[in-house]
Amino acid sequence: IELRNEDLKDLQELGAGNGGSVKKVEHTPTGMIMAKKIVLIDAKPAVRKQIIRELLIMHDCKSKYIISFWGAFLADPNICICMEFMDKGSLDGIYKKIGAIDIEIVGQVALAVLEGLTYLYDKHRIIHRDIKPSNVLCNSQGQIKICDFGVSGELINSIADTFVGTSTYMSPERIQGAQYTVKSDVWSLGISLIELALGRFPFSESSSDDSDLSDFEGTLSPARPGSLALGLPPLGSRNSVTAKSKKDKRKSKGVSLQGGGMTMSILELLQHIVNEAAPRLTPEGKFSREAEDFVDSCLLKDPEQRRTPQDLLKHPWIEQAKISDVDIQAWASTF
Ligand code: ADP
Numbered sequence: 548i549e550l551r552n553e554d555l556k557d558l559q560e561l562g563a564g565n566g567g568s569v570k571k572v573e574h575t576p577t578g579m580i581m582a583k584k585i586v587l588i589d590a591k592p593a594v595r596k597q598i599i600r601e602l603l604i605m606h607d608c609k610s611k612y613i614i615s616f617w618g619a620f621l622a623d624p625n626i627c628i629c630m631e632f633m634d635k636g637s638l639d640g641i642y643k644k645i646g647a648i649d650i651e652i653v654g655q656v657a658l659a660v661l662e663g664l665t666y667l668y669d670k671h672r673i674i675h676r677d678i679k680p681s682n683v684l685c686n687s688q689g690q691i692k693i694c695d696f697g698v699s700g701e702l703i704n705s706i707a708d709t710f711v712g713t714s715t716y717m718s719p720e721r722i723q724g725a726q727y728t729v730k731s732d733v734w735s736l737g738i739s740l741i742e743l744a745l746g747r748f749p750f751s752e753s754s755s756d757d758s759d760l761s762d763f764e765g766t767l768s769p770a771r772p773g774s775l776a777l778g779l780p781p782l783g784s785r786n787s788v789t790a791k792s793k794k795d796k797r798k799s800k801g802v803s804l805q806g807g808g809m810t811m812s813i814l815e816l817l818q819h820i821v822n823e824a825a826p827r828l829t830p831e832g833k834f835s836r837e838a839e840d841f842v843d844s845c846l847l848k849d850p851e852q853r854r855t856p857q858d859l860l861k862h863p864w865i866e867q868a869k870i871s872d873v874d875i876q877a878w879a880s881t882f
């Protein structure tokens with residue numbers, strides 16, 4: 548059936564991210580609970596319509612590792628995307644609540660994300676482009692699914708025109724301007740898995756004193772004209788730093804970098820990702836050799852050497868995850 552904004556009753560704010568916010572809503576005619584993502588974009592009507600058309604491809608994305616899609620429509624200046632509501636929320640919220648996630652569960656996350664990425668690429672030639680803990684969701688049935696993948700080229704462009712998302716889950720080759728490939732998603736998965744297993748963002752300790760990322764917390768200020776504008780993520784999630792407008796991004800490429808040490812810290816982080824050794828599952832020996840090796844292979848800096856999601860489904864750690872009897876539903880009932 549056709550979704551209409553008038554039929555959706557707001558129940559709860561679920562969160563906000565780069566250029567959008569998500570609400571828990573009830574579809575009043577049917578009583579169905581959904582998640583409604585509102586994307587604010589500045590685009591011409593023809594472009595908006597094109598975006599909606601492209602989003603409808605999601606109707607064909609049917610996998611138990613992918614969030615179900617209920618519909619997308621225009622609502623005044625916004626684009627609304629209605630999807631399956633996941634009652635345990637995203638993995639970033641979960642680890643911030645309960646602490647580091649047991650490695651057996653992290654293995655199930657890796658398996659689900661690889662299955663989801665393989666499905667999207669093999670069946671639809673879609674590259675996710677935004678793998679991170681907040682885009683991996685869990686429900687009380689113990690299902691793990693990915694959301695927010697890049698189906699609409701026009702939407703990706705429009706968001707890029709409005710926001711400059713500099714995600715710190717970005718692979719070295721992406722930071723250096725190379726094209727997105729499925730292997731960039733594999734890098735992002737590696738970073739995300741370390742974050743879940745350690746209960747903290749992996750780069751927050753590896754950097755040297757003068758580029759300590761803990762400086763990020765609380766010290767980023769809202770956009771100021773003439774400075775590199777940085778949006779402050781909510782407290783405790785200093786992992787995705789976002790410049791606010793394209794104009795400011797151009798400025799950041801120039802010589803004059805204002806905005807103080809924090810501006811440099813982000814550039815330093817990106818530089819760090821490109822130039823230094825990739826993070827690892829530490830301390831050595833705490834996790835199984837297979838788990839360590841899996842993360843290492845996700846985080847090979849050379850994309851030529853890095854394996855594809857399909858290939859990584861055959862990794863020994865993932866083979867173990869496939870036959871594991873760990874009970875995600877029981878785990879999810881503890882929080
Ligand atoms: P981000 O992914 O960068 O955090 P989003 O706007 O995509 O920003 O999402 C904001 C928050 O809304 C997410 O962190 C997640 O916790 C929550 N969320 C998104 N989609 C769903 C969903 N389908 N079900 C439940 N919670 C969701």
Ligand code: MG
Pocket residue numbers: 564681682694695
């Ligand atoms: Mg998201």
